Every structure is written in structure tokens, then in C-alpha cells.
Amino acid sequence: MPGFIANTEDIPVVLLAGGRSSRMGANKAFSLLGEESLLARIAARIAQRQMKPIALNADTDWPDTMGMDLVPDRIPGKLGPLAGVLAAMQDTTLRYPHASHVATLPIDSPFFPLDLAPRLAQAIEGPNEIAIAASLSQDHPVFGLWPVSIAADLGTWIVSDEKRRVRDFLARHQVRRVDFAAVETPIGPLDPFFNINTPADLIEAEKWLAALESMP
Numbered sequence: 001m002p003g004f005i006a007n008t009e010d011i012p013v014v015l016l017a018g019g020r021s022s023r024m025g026a027n028k029a030f031s032l033l034g035e036e037s038l039l040a041r042i043a044a045r046i047a048q049r050q051m052k053p054i055a056l057n058a059d060t061d062w063p064d065t066m067g068m069d070l071v072p073d074r075i076p077g078k079l080g081p082l083a084g085v086l087a088a089m090q091d092t093t094l095r096y097p098h099a100s101h102v103a104t105l106p107i108d109s110p111f112f113p114l115d116l117a118p119r120l121a122q123a124i125e126g127p128n129e130i131a132i133a134a135s136l137s138q139d140h141p142v143f144g145l146w147p148v149s150i151a152a153d154l155g156t157w158i159v160s161d162e163k164r165r166v167r168d169f170l171a172r173h174q175v176r177r178v179d180f181a182a183v184e185t186p187i188g189p190l191d192p193f194f195n196i197n198t199p200a201d202l203i204e205a206e207k208w209l210a211a212l213e214s215m216p
């Protein structure tokens with residue numbers, strides 16, 4: 001049965017880079033992995049197969065968007081990843097009035113599955129449904145397909161909920177979870193949503209990258 005979203009290639013994509021990178025100690029979008037910044041690596045991976053057009057959710061003083069449109073948070077205070085999701089929804093409503101959903105990805109997970117967008121899109125059965133990625137029994141809601149129809153609800157919730165836990169926001173809506181398998185590599189199974197938060201994570205990511213690149 002065809003899903004609600006007919007054409008995955010038309011889904012606007014927003015790369016979330018509006019965080020503080022406090023555990024990394026410097027803007028992790030420009031951290032180097034295999035001699036390429038995470039920003040360049042992830043933008044290239046998005047362009048490679050799945051989606052367009054790409055915008056970057058980041059602060060207004062971002063040094064280099066690499067040609068992507070800059071979509072800053074509209075609410076101040078760095079209220080977490082959902083502030084970026086809200087900015088993505090608002091930007092989509094303005095610039096792509098026919099789009100029912102916007103896709104988000106974080107800046108710090110360079111091995112995300114290449115079939116992310118079509119698999120999330122297939123799970124959506126109606127205009128108000130969210131689809132999020134999961135792996136190894138863990139949700140990864142920053143990898144999501146978000147209906148722009150719930151922007152007003154998110155805008156109200158984010159400034160009024162004290163804890164601002166993503167799972168609490170998800171509980172307000174119909175959510176489709178899409179499970180992705182670990183990737184077999186010569187050094188063991190890799191969680192495709194492996195997340196780089198610290199300098200130690202970056203060192204580990206180099207090992208995974210070398211393992212992936214050693215594969216035929």
C-alpha cells in the first residue's frame with residue numbers, strides 16, 4: 001500500500017546544529033572525522049541519495065553554512081533539540097507550503113542509514129503523524145519526520161513544559177517508530193545512529209569509519 005507521503009525527495013531536510021557542543025568543548029559541526037568536518041560529511045551523505053533541499057538550523061552567527069540556508073531558532077534560550085525541530089517546521093510552512101512534513105537530522109551522527117528518509121516516510125499514514133528512528137531498542141527522535149501541522153502545539157508546549165523532555169512531547173501525538181538494524185563491520189556491529197558528543201566519541205568514530213571503509 002502506498003504511504004501518505006508520495007515522494008520522499010520532496011521532503012525538506014533540516015540539519016540540527018543549534019546546540020552548545022558543551023561536551024565537545026568546541027562547535028562539533030567543525031570537528032574533523034576522516035579529515036572532513038562532521039558538517040561537510042553529513043551534508044554530503046544527505047545529498048548522496050536521499051533528500052533535498054537542505055537547511056541548517058544553527059545560530060545566526062554561524063561561520064559557514066556550506067551553501068545551506070540558515071534557519072535559526074525563533075525562540076531564544078537554547079531550549080533543546082525540539083527548538084530546532086520547531087524552527088524547521090516554521091521554515092517549512094513558509095517556504096514549502098505544500099509540504100506536510102519536514103525531516104530533521106542531528107549534526108553529530110555521521111553513519112546514519114542511507115535509507116532513512118524513505119523508511120521514515122513509508123511509516124507515515126496521515127498528515128499529523130510523527131515518524132522517528134530507533135535502533136537497538138533506543139529511540140532517536142532527532143532523526144524524525146515531523147508534521148508541520150503540529151507546529152503550534154510544539155510552540156506552546158516548548159515554552160510551558162518545565163522539563164521539556166522529548167518523550168513527553170511525543171506522547172502528545174501519534175508516533176511511528178522505525179527500527180534500523182546495526183551495521184555489521186569487521187570490528188563488530190555499529191549502531192547507525194552512533195552519536196558524537198565528546199572528544200572520546202570522536203576517537204571511537206574514527207575506528208568505526210576505518211572499519212566501514214575497509215569493507216568492500
Ligand SMILES: Nc1nc2c(ncn2[C@@H]2O[C@H](COP(=O)(O)OP(=O)(O)OP(=O)(O)O)[C@@H](O)[C@H]2O)c(=O)[nH]1
Binds near residue numbers: 079082107197
Ligand atoms: N536548535 C537547537 N538545536 C539544539 C539545541 N540543543 C541541542 N540541539 C541539537 O540537537 C542535537 C542533539 O543534541 P546534543 O547531542 O546534546 O548536542 P549539543 O546540545 O550541541 O551538545 P551538548 O552541549 O554536549 O549537550 C544536536 O544536533 C544539537 O545541535 C537547541 O537548544 N536548539
Ligand SMILES: [Mg+2]
Binds near residue numbers: 108195197
Ligand atoms: Mg548528541
